[in-house]
Structures are given as C-alpha cells and as structure tokens.
Amino acid sequence: MRSRIILALIVLVLSVSPVLGAKRYPVRDITNVVVWGAGGGTDTCNRVVSAEMAKILGVNINVINKPGGASGSIGMNYVYNQRSDGYTLVGLSESVVTASVQGGWNQRMSVWDAMIIGGSPDILSVTPSSPYKSIEDLLEAAKKNPGSIKAGAGGAGSIHHLNLLALEKGSGAKFNFIPYKGSAPSQTAAMSGEISVVVTSVAEQQQLIRGGKLRPLAMLTPDAFTLADVGSIPSAFDSYPTLSEHLPISQAIGMAIKADAPASVKQKVQDAFKKALETPAVKEWAQKNYYKISGKTGAAANKEFANLESNFGWTLWELKAAKVNPADLGIPQI
Amino acid sequence: MLVLNEFFSFFGYVYQLITFQNMLILFGSSLLGIIFGAMPGLTATLGVALLTTLTFGLETGTAMIALLGMYVGAVYGGSYPSILINIPGTAAAAATAMEGYPLALKGQAGRALGITTTSSTIGTLIGMMFLVALAPLITQLALEFTSIEFFLLALFGILISGTLTSKDLVFKGWITGLIGLLLSTVGRESLQSYPRFTVGLNDLEGGIEVVPVLIGAFGIPQIITVLKEKTILGDAKKVQRILPDFRVVFRNFKHIVRSALIGVGIGSVPGIGEDIAGWVSYGTAKNSSDNPDNFGKGEISGLISSETANNACIGGALIPLLTLGIPGSPPAAMLLGALMIHNVNPGPMINFDKPGFITQMTAILFLASIAMWFNGIFLARQVVKLLKIPMELFMPVIVILCVIGSYALGFRVFNLYLMVPIGIIAYFMKEMEYPISPLVIGVILGPMADENLRRFLMVTKGDFTPMFTRPVSLILLTIVTYTILIQIPVLKRMKDKYVSPWIKQVFSKVFVLFTGKSKIEKGVENGHA
Amino acid sequence: MENRKLRKADFYTSIILFALGLFMLVQTFSIPMTDSYAGVTNAWYISPALFPLFICPAIMLLAVLIFLRAVKEEGFANLIHLKTRKSQEEVNQYIRGFAVGFMIISHVYVFLPRTDFLLSTCFNLMIMMSAFYLEQMSLLIKISVYYLLASLLVIVFALMKASIPMVTNEDFVFLMDIYLLISITAFLLFCSRLVTTNLQLKRKLKQVIILSITLPVILCPIIKYFFLIPLPVEGIILEKMDNIRYCQQDESWIECLNY
Structure with a gap:
C-alpha cells in the first residue's frame, strides 16, 4: 500500500505545472461582483446586461453580491485584489466613488475602466396627505421654517442625498434630513408619513407614484418627464433656474474592469457590453423600468467617473462626512 | 365576495400549473432547497440568488416555480441539522434545535423530522391563505410601521430571548444578549457612517455578519463537545414512524394557529424575517405553556411552534413584496431582484400591469408546500440513516461544511477568522451554562433596534411622546411592558x-x-x- | 458542570465580563456626541454612542450580580482555592477538546488562506478523521503533533516570503501546494507505519483515506460549478479542474491538460 501511494503522488506532481495566462479570452466563466445588495438598481441592471453579454461571449457570467464596507469598498477591494485577467468584473454605481474619502479604499477610480449602463433621473415626491401641491409650495414652506420639513433621500452620502443637498444649495431651502438604509426604506417612510419629502430615482418610485402612494412634485433634471397614467411631471428648473448650477447629478450604474488588464481583453469586454446594450431584451427592460441607457465606455466613461469622484468627494468633505481629505488622495476639485 | 372570487381563480391557477415540466422543476428545486437549507451556513437567500442566475433564461412563471420551491424548501431544510446534530442549518431553524436535538438524543429523530415537515407545510399553507385573502389589509397595517414601531418590535424580540433561559440563569441569558447587542454595534453604523469599534480593520467596517456568528456560536461548540465526549445520538434501532400521528397535530392546534399568526405578522413587517419569527414563536410558546420546564427536553409544542412560524413567515414576507415592492425578509429581497429581471415590477400597480400575478404566486406557493411535504417525508427516512455514521467521521465533514457556509455568503475569508474565536468563546460559555441563543438574537436585532430608536428621535427631535400616541406603537409598548413585568416573580x-x-x-x-x-x-x- | 464548579467558574468569568464592559465603555467615550456628520447634525440622542452607553453599564451591573451570587453561595475562601483532582478520563477529554480546537484553528488560519482549497480540506479531513476515528490516545497525540509541525513550517515559509518581495502571491500558493502534497504523502506513510500492527486500525485508516480524498473531490466541483461559489484559494488542483471543465472548447486534450 505504501508504494502505491508514493507512485500516485509522483504522477500527480509530475502532471502539475503553473497555469499560464490564457491565450484566448474568455476560456472560463467570468464573475461579476456587484458591490450593492441583491434586488437593488445596480444589481438588477448588472444581471440583465451580464446575461446578454454572456450569450455574446459564450461563457457564463456569474453575478454575485458582495455588499458592505464604505460605499461598496468590500466588493471593490475583493475585485482589485484579483488578477487583472478580465475574469473578474465589478458591478458598481456612481455612489462607490465616495469609498476612498470614507476611508474604505485607498485607490482612485482611475484604476477601473468603466462601462456605464445608464441611470434613472431623480424625482422629488411628497406624502399624498401633505399640504404641498407643487414644488414652489414646498420650497417656500421650507424657506419660511428652515429645518422643519423632514426629508429622506436614501442613505447618507448617496447620490439621492447629494441631489437633495444640491436642491437646498440652489434654492436656499433647508430640510431636516433623515437617513435610511437605502432608497426603498426612505420611500416607505414617506408613504407612512414619517417624513414628508423623498428624493430617489424614477425607476424606484414609479410604481408607488402610479399607485397613488406618493405625489410627485418635480424632476431634478432639466427636462420634464412623462409617466404613464400620471402625466407630465415638471422640472424643478422651470421655477428655479439657479438649480442648473448644481444639478443634475445623474446616476451612473454600470460595471468596470481593471484598467491594467490586457488591452485585447478589455476590448472584447467593451464590445460585448456595447452589443448587449443594443439587444431588444435590454432595451425593453430599460424602457419598462424607466432607465435611460448611456452606453459610455472607455475614456468618456472614465471621465464621467472622475468627475463624480471629485464632486462627491469634495461635497462629503465639506459636509464633514469624509474621513480622508480628498486632497490627500490627489482628487482635484472641479 | 371578492375573497370568494380570489379563491376560485386561485384554484384555476393551480390546475393550470400542473404540467409535467413544471412539476419536475418544482420537486427538483424543492429538493435542492431542502439540501441547501440543510447545509449549515447556506441560507435561503443564497439559494434564491443561485437559482435566479440559473433560471434567467426560463419563462417567468417557470422561474417563479423554481424560486419559490427553493425558498420554501430552504427554510424548512434548516431543521434537519438542527435536529440531527444540534447545529442549525439556517438562522430560522435555530429555535428548532432547542427541542429537536433532545428528541434525537432520545432516539426520536425520525418522529421529530416528521413533525417539523408537517408543521412547516401547514405553516406555509396558512401563510399562503393570508396572502390570497388579506393582502391589501395587511399592507395597510404594514404601512403603519414607522421607526418607533420597528424599534419596539426589535426590543420585543430581544426581550423574548431573555425569557428563553431557565430561572437560575436569567442574568446569564441577559448578559449574553447584551454581548450580542454589543457585537452588533461593531462596524459603520447606518445613520452617520461612523465606524464604531472597528480598530482600524477595513474588514470590520461592514460589521459582524450573522451567519459566521450563528455557525460559530452553535456549530463549533457542538463539534468540540461531540468529539471530546464521544456523544452518540439515541439509537434509532426501532423502525421509526416518520409520518406524524395526526392526533399530535390536532392536540397542538392552538400552537399551530398562534405560531402561524406570529409568522405571518413578522413576515409582513418589512425587514425582519424567518429567523426572528422562529424565535419569537418559540419564546411565546414557552411563556404561555402549561409545563415550561419540559422545554429544552424535547417538548413537541415548542418544536411545532418554531417550524410553523418560520414557514408561515414566507407567505407573510410575500405580502409587502408583491403589493408594495418592499421585501418582507432577506430571501424576499432576493426574490424582488429576480422578479425585476423577469420584467415583473411588484408594487401597487401590479394588478394593473400583470393582473392575476399575485394569485398565480399563491398558487405556486401552495404547490411548493405540497412538494416540500412529499420531499421532506421521503428525505427524512433516508436522512435518519445518516445517524448510523460514526460521529468521528461525520464531525470533521461538518467542520468543512461550516467553513464553506461561513465563507459562502460574502466570499470573505475574514468571516472564517471571525467564526473561530466566536466559536471557541461560545464553547466556554456553553460549558459554563450561559445560553447562546440570546447572543445570536442580539446580533440579528441589534442594528434594527439601534438605528430605529435613533432615527425616531431624529424625527421627533428628542421627543418621546409619539411613542405613546401612535396606536400601533402603543400596542407594542404594552406587549413589551407585559413581557418585562411578568419576569418579576411576584x-x-x-x-x-x-x-x-x-x-x-x-x-x-x-x-x-x-x-x-x-x-x-x-x-x-x-x-x- | 455541577454547581460548585459552576460557581467557581462564574467567579472568574464575571470578573472578565466586568472588565470587558468597562473597557468597551471607555472606548465608547471617544465616539462624538456633538458636531455634524454626513449632513446630519448630531445630538445626544442621535449619537452612535447611545446604544453602547446603555449596553456597557448593563453588562457591568449583571457581571457584578453574578459575582455576588457566586460569592454568596460558595464563600469567598473556597473560591480562591484552585486545585481540584481530575480523573484520567477527564484529562483525556481535555486533550481531545484541545486537539479539536487546535485543528480547526490551524486549518482556518494557517492552511486555508495559503493553499489550494481542495488540498487543505483533504489534509484537514485526513488529520481530524484519523486522530479521532482510530480511537487511540497515543495516535491522537502523535497526529496532532504532526499537524502542529506542518503548520509551523507553513508559518516559517510565510515569514520568509514576507522578507522576499519578489515572490508573488500566486507563486507562493504554488510552492505551498507542493509542500502540502509532500506533507500529505509523508503523513500517509507515517500513519501506515504506526498501524502496521493492528488489523482493525489498518482497516479504519483505509476508510479514512478514501473518505478524506473522495469527499473534497466531489464537493469542490459542486460548490464551484453548481453553486457558483468561487473558492477562497484556487491552487494547482482547482485550476486543473477549471482546465478540464473548459476543455470542450479547445482542440486537443493533451494541449488542454498542459495549460
């Protein structure tokens, strides 16, 4: 018995050799690590697009969730520590740019090559039982009694929170911000009346607005928006043109690949991404869920993320919500 | 009248769904779900996530059959290791271990499994009935829950854990509960992202997750104890009757009904789910029982209470999910993602966008519970044979399963680094007769209590009066006060x-x-x- | 534990718990109670310190109560007196308990993060199963010592790696895998020599070897390919598995295996 064991192991050792880099890409399954929780906007967008990309590339793309840390730092750290061979992608959104100033992640966003799927514009709504019938009503009331009207906008430091802050800056109104654990709980709180105002994206609110559980007042983008069964929702910019200095801050949900992956691999992924966005499945899904497809890749996408990084980072630093000075990380102030 | 209409269309859907392909998928995913739930650390949430990816290409109805089959199976499957080796397969089944394992030690493992199978099925069915008949009403009630109500609910859950200890150990139970709460404060808290007690470790920023704590606290002490003392499970020599005596079911009827109500109630409150439902139901059963001293020694009513509640919770969790788009429990959150991928947007408009969808889901839930019952009875017979494997061979495999389970939910090796010290400390605490379950409950409910209390105070700017003026809050406050007061001997x-x-x-x-x-x-x- | 021992244990643990509560309380004081964070103005009722400020004193209070009860029931003098006599069976239990704890710790902290998951699982199963299934205290001790030495060597290698920056993580894993393969072979030889005398033990050892190799080989592909859970460290064996899995896409099998 002893000799048989030795023989078996010698054969095993001889057949071992270090794995060389793959000559063809892709030769095995790709993993897409989404840094936010299951069921959220980033998660669903990534799943839908990844499924189409998988068909184009010919291998499975496993979408897994690794939420947590400071703005998704756990997921980003995990992917960053993997090999830059294109087999691990990260599914992220604009909110992850704050991970560095919150001390969870010590790189710049430039280590990623981003591919932006798109986003949904932000909208401001109130509880149906509240007395505010238009955006002017609300903002004038807020100006008269600063800090008396309770408002929610997802978590502290999220893009919706920043939209609310930009609204306050541009109009001079002041709200009492109540943080929640995401967009969905803040919408629920608005429905139940715990808060009066909520700012989240159209994609997240549309069901509730159409069902009469929330009253939409205005869009936080330059254009009005038409929602089925509800009609046209005006833009806040119509009554308050000064808002255009601070808004819009648009969502950028997408995925990214490590910038130092081989150029041929990155090209293949980007091509698959662009083709996936053209498929009828993705287009129909985006339309039904009120997402505006962006499709930016390469330098344009990276520039957008760099802008977001600067905007978010410096805003959070001014709000004293940041642990690390953006200047220390080399983030320029735009 | 409307209710009757619903019932008729419901049976129509059930009839439509019974095709060969659908049944194959249903029984398959249910079986897979049971196996998933039975592996310590693999949760229903993970299982639903897995199937979401696998069923992406299938048609919506078929995908839902697979997902609900998996969900129901996984919640039930957690009871298997709870009974057989005193290690809960999922947090929801942790209370089942308290009565199931003593029964197994007495050689009645098969009987226990049969009872949990039947009570789980009944629980799921009752939950489903609430979904069919009373969804709009319950939705309205769920919207009454604001931060203060969530806080009181969490407080109630924590207090229940304190009562799970016998009279000699009351202080010890509360201390472990407090330690659990303390553990839950580690990490970046959700209101201001301020890192508490993270000692500079990035890995701790996300806080301490429940699953490694659960496995560490229950699994590792069990493994050490068994290998150290060479415990043998009760001899299952006699051919066991798996099918439960239906008289047992009838005798415990009031427990079943009460547990199902607790399960549905907790499920329909967004955010807390099956884990808490099981414990609260068990605690309530113990508190209102005629012979509380028999609890912990194999009390059937305790077993039934825990399992009925955690399955009834499924139906409850689907209510806010489908009518408001707000998931009632963590696996329901995963289900939400799956639905959205299939272009179904749950919410108030669902009856316009996709009429009859809710009824279709309840029909699927009905079939899933039947499938689970058959799978369960069949599996239980086989699984009991597992008891014949020598413990010394079985336990090392359990170690590996625990390792995988702790690692699987976030793919974090750090979870394993956490699991081991917690496990070793839990072992010593168990030796010194400190009850472990309050610690796990503290870790689960701590964040909810903390966040909601502070948010409530933020909304009212430090004023406590709304706690006494809001109706639901007042009811919960009364229940909480009652729970505290009856601990005082006088x-x-x-x-x-x-x-x-x-x-x-x-x-x-x-x-x-x-x-x-x-x-x-x-x-x-x-x-x- | 019977009552007397329990009270004695309570005596010491309550002191530890009190210290824990105190320590955490001191830490809590460094959490800010004022000033504004993340756009949210702070106040005493919003501060993250609120919850810990309630919990820590409560823990301290309960620890004191447990301490007092222990003193009341057993008397102060009795508790300080430490020695108790232990029977041989009790000592054996302690050793077994220690061994299990050590094996789990070593697996999670030393082997798992640095070597191929399949190999480390195999090794751990082999060690744990043989140590306990063979039911001889002498064997258990010898096997545990073997595992201890094997882990210490890994730690030494890891320290060496830390001082040579050129060795990358992947190379290190590769080297560790080779080391582990050698360790496993050595262990098998070691074990078979130990049990040559006893036929029953030989049979049991064979069962252990078969189980500890086949179980991971079945389990790992299921986890990787069916549950889609990427394993912590994918070294040579698991990468081989990857290559086999995707061989259908390549032209020749031999070329494939040489990947």
Whole structure:
C-alpha cells in the first residue's frame, strides 16, 4: 500500500505545472461582483446586461453580491485584489466613488475602466396627505421654517442625498434630513408619513407614484418627464433656474474592469457590453423600468467617473462626512 | 365576495400549473432547497440568488416555480441539522434545535423530522391563505410601521430571548444578549457612517455578519463537545414512524394557529424575517405553556411552534413584496431582484400591469408546500440513516461544511477568522451554562433596534411622546411592558393565579360557540366510545 | 458542570465580563456626541454612542450580580482555592477538546488562506478523521503533533516570503501546494507505519483515506460549478479542474491538460 501511494503522488506532481495566462479570452466563466445588495438598481441592471453579454461571449457570467464596507469598498477591494485577467468584473454605481474619502479604499477610480449602463433621473415626491401641491409650495414652506420639513433621500452620502443637498444649495431651502438604509426604506417612510419629502430615482418610485402612494412634485433634471397614467411631471428648473448650477447629478450604474488588464481583453469586454446594450431584451427592460441607457465606455466613461469622484468627494468633505481629505488622495476639485 | 372570487381563480391557477415540466422543476428545486437549507451556513437567500442566475433564461412563471420551491424548501431544510446534530442549518431553524436535538438524543429523530415537515407545510399553507385573502389589509397595517414601531418590535424580540433561559440563569441569558447587542454595534453604523469599534480593520467596517456568528456560536461548540465526549445520538434501532400521528397535530392546534399568526405578522413587517419569527414563536410558546420546564427536553409544542412560524413567515414576507415592492425578509429581497429581471415590477400597480400575478404566486406557493411535504417525508427516512455514521467521521465533514457556509455568503475569508474565536468563546460559555441563543438574537436585532430608536428621535427631535400616541406603537409598548413585568416573580405568581385561568375560560367559551359542543360533552362522548 | 464548579467558574468569568464592559465603555467615550456628520447634525440622542452607553453599564451591573451570587453561595475562601483532582478520563477529554480546537484553528488560519482549497480540506479531513476515528490516545497525540509541525513550517515559509518581495502571491500558493502534497504523502506513510500492527486500525485508516480524498473531490466541483461559489484559494488542483471543465472548447486534450 505504501508504494502505491508514493507512485500516485509522483504522477500527480509530475502532471502539475503553473497555469499560464490564457491565450484566448474568455476560456472560463467570468464573475461579476456587484458591490450593492441583491434586488437593488445596480444589481438588477448588472444581471440583465451580464446575461446578454454572456450569450455574446459564450461563457457564463456569474453575478454575485458582495455588499458592505464604505460605499461598496468590500466588493471593490475583493475585485482589485484579483488578477487583472478580465475574469473578474465589478458591478458598481456612481455612489462607490465616495469609498476612498470614507476611508474604505485607498485607490482612485482611475484604476477601473468603466462601462456605464445608464441611470434613472431623480424625482422629488411628497406624502399624498401633505399640504404641498407643487414644488414652489414646498420650497417656500421650507424657506419660511428652515429645518422643519423632514426629508429622506436614501442613505447618507448617496447620490439621492447629494441631489437633495444640491436642491437646498440652489434654492436656499433647508430640510431636516433623515437617513435610511437605502432608497426603498426612505420611500416607505414617506408613504407612512414619517417624513414628508423623498428624493430617489424614477425607476424606484414609479410604481408607488402610479399607485397613488406618493405625489410627485418635480424632476431634478432639466427636462420634464412623462409617466404613464400620471402625466407630465415638471422640472424643478422651470421655477428655479439657479438649480442648473448644481444639478443634475445623474446616476451612473454600470460595471468596470481593471484598467491594467490586457488591452485585447478589455476590448472584447467593451464590445460585448456595447452589443448587449443594443439587444431588444435590454432595451425593453430599460424602457419598462424607466432607465435611460448611456452606453459610455472607455475614456468618456472614465471621465464621467472622475468627475463624480471629485464632486462627491469634495461635497462629503465639506459636509464633514469624509474621513480622508480628498486632497490627500490627489482628487482635484472641479 | 371578492375573497370568494380570489379563491376560485386561485384554484384555476393551480390546475393550470400542473404540467409535467413544471412539476419536475418544482420537486427538483424543492429538493435542492431542502439540501441547501440543510447545509449549515447556506441560507435561503443564497439559494434564491443561485437559482435566479440559473433560471434567467426560463419563462417567468417557470422561474417563479423554481424560486419559490427553493425558498420554501430552504427554510424548512434548516431543521434537519438542527435536529440531527444540534447545529442549525439556517438562522430560522435555530429555535428548532432547542427541542429537536433532545428528541434525537432520545432516539426520536425520525418522529421529530416528521413533525417539523408537517408543521412547516401547514405553516406555509396558512401563510399562503393570508396572502390570497388579506393582502391589501395587511399592507395597510404594514404601512403603519414607522421607526418607533420597528424599534419596539426589535426590543420585543430581544426581550423574548431573555425569557428563553431557565430561572437560575436569567442574568446569564441577559448578559449574553447584551454581548450580542454589543457585537452588533461593531462596524459603520447606518445613520452617520461612523465606524464604531472597528480598530482600524477595513474588514470590520461592514460589521459582524450573522451567519459566521450563528455557525460559530452553535456549530463549533457542538463539534468540540461531540468529539471530546464521544456523544452518540439515541439509537434509532426501532423502525421509526416518520409520518406524524395526526392526533399530535390536532392536540397542538392552538400552537399551530398562534405560531402561524406570529409568522405571518413578522413576515409582513418589512425587514425582519424567518429567523426572528422562529424565535419569537418559540419564546411565546414557552411563556404561555402549561409545563415550561419540559422545554429544552424535547417538548413537541415548542418544536411545532418554531417550524410553523418560520414557514408561515414566507407567505407573510410575500405580502409587502408583491403589493408594495418592499421585501418582507432577506430571501424576499432576493426574490424582488429576480422578479425585476423577469420584467415583473411588484408594487401597487401590479394588478394593473400583470393582473392575476399575485394569485398565480399563491398558487405556486401552495404547490411548493405540497412538494416540500412529499420531499421532506421521503428525505427524512433516508436522512435518519445518516445517524448510523460514526460521529468521528461525520464531525470533521461538518467542520468543512461550516467553513464553506461561513465563507459562502460574502466570499470573505475574514468571516472564517471571525467564526473561530466566536466559536471557541461560545464553547466556554456553553460549558459554563450561559445560553447562546440570546447572543445570536442580539446580533440579528441589534442594528434594527439601534438605528430605529435613533432615527425616531431624529424625527421627533428628542421627543418621546409619539411613542405613546401612535396606536400601533402603543400596542407594542404594552406587549413589551407585559413581557418585562411578568419576569418579576411576584407579578408572575399573580398572573398565574388570576390572569391565565381567566384567559382559559374565555377561550373555552369561544370554542363552545364555534363548535357547539362543550369540552365536558366531548369528554363524556370519548369516555363512552 | 455541577454547581460548585459552576460557581467557581462564574467567579472568574464575571470578573472578565466586568472588565470587558468597562473597557468597551471607555472606548465608547471617544465616539462624538456633538458636531455634524454626513449632513446630519448630531445630538445626544442621535449619537452612535447611545446604544453602547446603555449596553456597557448593563453588562457591568449583571457581571457584578453574578459575582455576588457566586460569592454568596460558595464563600469567598473556597473560591480562591484552585486545585481540584481530575480523573484520567477527564484529562483525556481535555486533550481531545484541545486537539479539536487546535485543528480547526490551524486549518482556518494557517492552511486555508495559503493553499489550494481542495488540498487543505483533504489534509484537514485526513488529520481530524484519523486522530479521532482510530480511537487511540497515543495516535491522537502523535497526529496532532504532526499537524502542529506542518503548520509551523507553513508559518516559517510565510515569514520568509514576507522578507522576499519578489515572490508573488500566486507563486507562493504554488510552492505551498507542493509542500502540502509532500506533507500529505509523508503523513500517509507515517500513519501506515504506526498501524502496521493492528488489523482493525489498518482497516479504519483505509476508510479514512478514501473518505478524506473522495469527499473534497466531489464537493469542490459542486460548490464551484453548481453553486457558483468561487473558492477562497484556487491552487494547482482547482485550476486543473477549471482546465478540464473548459476543455470542450479547445482542440486537443493533451494541449488542454498542459495549460
């Protein structure tokens, strides 16, 4: 018995050799690590697009969730520590740019090559039982009694929170911000009346607005928006043109690949991404869920993320919500 | 009238769904779900996530069959290792271990498995009935829950854990509960992202996750104890009757109904789910039982309470999910993602966008619970044979499964680094008769209590009065105060002397009204028959 | 534990718990109670310190109560007196308990993060199963010592790696895998020599070897390919598995295996 064991192991050792880099890409399954929780906007967008990309590339793309840390730092750290061979992608959104100033992640966003799927514009709504019938009503009331009207906008430091802050800056109104654990709980709180105002994206609110559980007042983008069964929702910019200095801050949900992956691999992924966005499945899904497809890749996408990084980072630093000075990380102030 | 309409269309859907392909997928995913739930650390959430990816290409209805089959199976499957090796397969089944394992030690593992299978099925069915009939009403109630109500609910859950200890150990139970709460404060708290107690470790920023704590606290002490003391599970020599005695089910009818109500209630409150439902139901059963001292030694009513509640919770969790788009429990959150991928947007408009969808889901839930029952009874017979494997071979495999389970939910090796010290400390605590379950409950409910209390104070700017003026809050406050007060021995004696007999009288009078027979008459009949 | 021992244990643990509560309380004081964070103005009732400020004193109070009860029931003098006599069976239990704890710790902290998951699982199963299934205290001790030495060597290698920056993580894993393969072979030889005398033990050892190799080989592909859970460290064996899995896409099998 002893000799048989030795023989078996010698054969095993001889057949071992270090794995060389793959000559063809892709030769095995790709993993897409989404840094936010299951069921959220980033998660669903990534799943839908990844499924189409998988068909184009010919291998499975496993979408897994690794939420947590400071703005998704756990997921980003995990992917960053993997090999830059294109087999691990990260599914992220604009909110992850704050991970560095919150001390969870010590790189710049430039280590990623981003591919932006798109986003949904932000909208401001109130509880149906509240007395505010238009955006002017609300903002004038807020100006008269600063800090008396309770408002929610997802978590502290999220893009919706920043939209609310930009609204306050541009109009001079002041709200009492109540943080929640995401967009969905803040919408629920608005429905139940715990808060009066909520700012989240159209994609997240549309069901509730159409069902009469929330009253939409205005869009936080330059254009009005038409929602089925509800009609046209005006833009806040119509009554308050000064808002255009601070808004819009648009969502950028997408995925990214490590910038130092081989150029041929990155090209293949980007091509698959662009083709996936053209498929009828993705287009129909985006339309039904009120997402505006962006499709930016390469330098344009990276520039957008760099802008977001600067905007978010410096805003959070001014709000004293940041642990690390953006200047220390080399983030320029735009 | 509307309710009757719903029932008719419901049976129509059930009939439509019974095709060969659908049944194959249903039984397959249910079986997979049971196996998933049975592996310590693999949760229902993970299972639903896995199937979401696998069923992406399937048509919506078929995908839903697979997902719901998996969900129901996984919640039930957690009871298997709870009973057989005292290590809960999922947090939801942790309370099942308290009565299931003593039964297994007595050689009645098969009987315990049969009872949990049946009670889980009944629980799921009752939850489903609530979904069909009362969804809009419950949705309205769920919207009444604001931060203060969530806080009181979390407080109630924590207090229940304190009562799960016997009288000698009350202090010890509360101390472990407090330690659990302390553990839950580690990490970046959700209101201001301020890192508490993270000692500079990035990995701790996300806080301490429940699953490694659960496995560490329950699994590792069990493994060490068994290998150290060479415990053998009760000899299952006699051919076991797996199919439960239906008289047992009838005798425990009131437990079943109460547990199902607790399960549905907790499920329909967004955010908390099956884990808490199981514990609260078990705790309530123990508190209102006639022989609380038998709890922990194999009390059937405790077993039934825990399993019925955690399955009824499934139906409850689907209510806010489908009517508001707000998931009632963590696996329901995953289900939400799956639905959105299939272009179904749950929410108030769902009856416009996709009429009949809710009824279709309840039909699927009905079939899933039946499938689970068959799978369960079949599996239980096989699984009991597993007990014959020598513990010394089985336990190392459990170690590996625990390692995978802790790692799987976030793919974090750090979870393993956490699991081991927690496990070793839990082992010593167990040796010194500190109850472990309050610690796990503290870790689960701590964040909810903390966040909501502070948010409530933020909204009211430090003012506590709304706690007493909001109706739901007042009800919860009364329940909480009651739970605290009856721990005081003087008041407890008064309750036993005056309150309980009065409640019993009221119930028997109601029973008479419904059935037209009095207990005495029934007794006489049985005597003569 | 019987009552007397329990009270004695309570005596010491309550002191530890009190210290824990105190320590955490001191830490809590460094959490800010004022000033504004993340756009949210702070106040005493919003501060993250609120919850810990309630919990820590409560823990301290309960620890004191447990301490007092222990003293009341057993008397102060009795508790300080430490020695108790232990029977041989009790000592054996302690050793077994220690061994299990050590094996789990070593697996999670030393082997798992640095070597191929399949190999480390195999090794751990082999060690744990043989140590306990063979039911001889002498064997258990010898096997545990073997595992201890093997882990210490890994730690030494890891320290060496830390001082040579050129060795990358992947190379290190590769080297560790080779080391582990050698360790496993050595262990098998070691074990078979130990049990040559006893036929029953030989049979049991064979069962252990078969189980500890086949179980991971079945389990790992299921986890990787069916549950889609990427394993912590994918070294040579698991990468081989990857290559086999995707061989259908390549032209020749031999070329494939040489990947």
